[in-house]
Amino acid sequence: MDLSQYLEIFIDETKEHLQTLNDQVLIMEQDPDNTDTVNEIFRAAHSLKGMAGTMGFKRMQRLTHDLENVFSEIRNGKMSVTPDIVDVVFKSLDALENYLANIQESADEGTEDNEEIINLLNAIMDGGVRQPDIPDELDETVPIATAAPAEAVPAADGVDKRKFLQLPVAEFEINAMTEAVANGMNVYGATVYIQESCILKAARAFLVFKGIESVGEVIKSEPSVQDIEDERFDFDFSLFIISDKPIEQVQKVIANVSEIEEVVIEPYTPGSAVTQVATPVVEEKIETPVVEETKSEASKESAPEKKKTNDTKKKPVVNRSVRVDIEKLDDLMNLVSELIIAKNGLVSANAYEEHGQAQQFNEQIEYLERITTNLHESVMKVRMVPIESVVNRFPRMIRDLSKKLNKEMELIMTGEETELDRTVIDEIGDPLMHMLRNAADHGLEPTLDRIKKGKPQVGTIRLNAYQDGNNVTIEVSDDGGGVDVEKVKASAIRKGAISEEQAEMMSDKEAIDLLFQPAFSTAEKVSDVSGRGVGLDVVKSKIEGLGGDVVVSTVLGEGTTFTVRLPLTLAIIQALMVEIQDEKYAIPLNSIVGIEDIMVDEVKLVQNKEVINLRGTVIPLVRLDQMLDLEPSESDSESLVVVVVKKGDKQAGLVIDNLIGQQEIVIKPLGKYIYIHKMFSGATILGDGEVALIIDANTLV
Amino acid sequence: MAELENNDEIRQYIVAKLGCEQYGIDISYVDNIVRMQKVTRVPKTQPYFIGVINLRGEIIPVMSLRNKLDMDDSAVTNTTRIIIIKPETGALLGLLVDEVREVVTLSEEDVEKVSYDNGRDDANYYVTGVGKYKDTLISLINVNGIISD
Secondary structure, eight states, X not given: OOOHXXXXXXXXXXXXXXXXXXXXXXXXXXXXXXXXXXXXXHHHHHHHHHHHHHTTOHHHHHHHHHHHHHHHHHHTTSSOOOHHHHHHHHHHHHHHHHHHHHHHHHSSOOSOOOHXXXXXXXXXXXXXXXXXXXXXXXHHHSOOOOOOOGGGOTTTBSBOOOGGGGSOOOHXXXXXXXXXXXXXXXXXXXXXXXXXXXXXXXXXXXXXXXXXXXXXXXXXXXXXXXXXXXXXXXXXEEEEEEESSOHHHHHHHHHTSTTEEEEEEEEOOXXXXXXXXXXXXXXXXXXXXXXXXXXXXXXXXXXXXXXXXXXXXXXXXXXXXXXXXXXXXXXXXXXXXXXXXXXXXXXXXXXXXXXXXXXXXXXHHHHHHHHHHHHHHHHHHHHXXXXXXXXXXXXXXXXXXXXXXXXXXXXXXXXXXXXXXXXXXXXXXXXXXXXXXXXXXXXXXXXXXXXXXTOOSSEEEEEEEEEETTEEEEEEEEOSOOOOHHHHHHHHHHTTSSXXXXXXXXXXXXXXXXXXXXXXXXXXSOOSSSOSSOSHHHHHHHHHHTTOEEEEEEETXXXXXEEEEEESOSXXXXXXXXXXXXXXXXXXXXXXXXXXXXXXXXXXXXXTEEEEEETTEEEEEEEHHHHTTOOOOOOOOSEEEEEEEEETTEEEEEEESEEEEEEEEEOBOOOXXXXXXXXXXXXXXXTTSOEEEEEOXXXXX | OHHHHHHHOEXXXXXXXXXXXXXXXXXXXXXXXXXXXXXXXXXXXOTXXXXXXXXXXXXXXXXXXXXXXXXXXXXXXXXXXXXXXXXXXXXXXXXXXXXXXXXXXXXXXXEEEOOOSSSOOHHHXXXXXXXXXXXXXXXXXXXXXXXXX
């Protein structure tokens, strides 16, 4: 059985349904009387069950079935929502997620039966009123493969179920059939009816075709194979089959596919179609196909309509989205990169042109520039995904943590619609989850302590995301006890990370940064939520790996805020091109505050380091030529060109020789084998084909 | 058995000159040979890397084979070439050599293996063997050896 082509759809849809269930059950817990929610839950559970059954995941189907029973009770008002029920429901959802994870990995649901959860679910059912509608629910789940015996079929219930008899048969098809018969093969006509409750009917049909291939050959089908694959058919389709096997065997193969309502099959003689069609007159035979065609068109038209109603029933809110292979996007992205490089080439070629014809040339370049910028933006947008897809699992997580830690807390999320590059989205989930766990476990005080301190009993964790220029900022804050700097220092000394003298010299900020050291945890007891000392350092390195940074601010007794800043995009950035002696470097524009002309005599020495006083702020000066291992040049110029860069609220001035200008650059990796100092974040290719390194200003501040 | 097969094996090598010494690089690793072009220096990297170049939109690090083998720099001349090799790890690497001479075919019996067991110093490690071709000796470069550190 090859279901692989449906597996992906199954996984995606199951994820969606599980997310809906998680969300809605959370709402139901707060507001048990909301019938919309309960209906929504029921629908999602029902679809899930059907899909699992279709794909042959029996264990998953069984669990959803029992789960659905519980929802059905609640929906019918025979049972009220209690925290116990919600707990069991969440457990079941987790178990389902595990099945899904297994399926994703190995296309198999695994062998875990989750008896315990099923027993719990059944116990709930027993506790409630035994409802009468369970039996027919059961009927629906067990895949029925009833195949009516072929003999009993013809016109049994008034309508002729042998729809294949009405199919138009072309000349060459008749030839093929006659030839087959001459070769001792059998020709069968069949009409297959699929259960109307079937969700993936195309998959079913596919399995039927696959099955027939093992015993014979399909020479014609109505609707066409393509239409069937695209689910453009009602609940039946007709086939002509050539096979050397007896009719019972062929019928059995088809009937063995689950969710097949009925198989009507009988031997077919090529001439019979003509005789069965009302008029046996030969001239009219030509007309017959035309009639049939309009008929099949009519049925095609009604099919999508029916499907539409099905869809609306299944999912009231459909995300209108197209799934695009990330590789295709990457290709597109590379093309855009090439285009930009080509454009830059034109720009630099233009610089050497004579003034005469330059006018028109310039216009063309501006035009090209406009296109590339737009193209870049739209490709970027395609890659953008709202962070909602990452954060929507957090409310559930906080609820579980609240139970586990026995602390009352709530999560308030804002800005879920903020968009980030797909590559960032994929990576950011774990760090965020870790910070939330951290806030729940270490940040918030136990409920009793909160009452003593006169704080609201329920702790609040906020997750706030917003776009800030070329960055996206995500803040995770709690209104807990804040970080106790002395405790952090004491712990660091105990662990031998710093000496006591160092601890005394340390500013509060430096001490808080200790939290990001590997193997550091201040929690006095290690819980299974957090506090094993792996974590914040991983969070930090992950975020820095994405080109972002994370800072902590804390007020003792009032709470802690982790602020994560991430770049909006990774591949193409605006940069300032500078020259240091005869080498060219790029400095990303988003870290630049400004460019200053500083007189040489304004440079002061503090603790033997060069600083400048810039409008009241003293900032350190970095001589880039020294950083880049260049021989210092004897310049007799009276002023220095200083690029002021920032990292968080710290600033530094980078001394350069010449400004070239602002340019859109494509970040390229520097290749393997060669060691790249962390002050370079990559390289780019300039218009003339030369390579320039990109200076990561963050490492110099 | 495997050894016997190896003995019959015939390999082709690209012969490059560093000063008056000849070095052979297994042709199956060679992707391309390009003329000297503008190389962008990469500060603070390993001393034997002279920098990176742009090869058809891809950035490729270039190593000076002279420096790697502890020889002094030589001036860039008309004959200086960058041999682009593609080791098994996939990513491209440029090797700067003074001159590329010819392609030679050596059978296993023309090659004397260098043994590492005693006195395994770096220079030997980068060379798998010495091939005899006509009246000259060619040191055969261990491509995976020179990229391993």
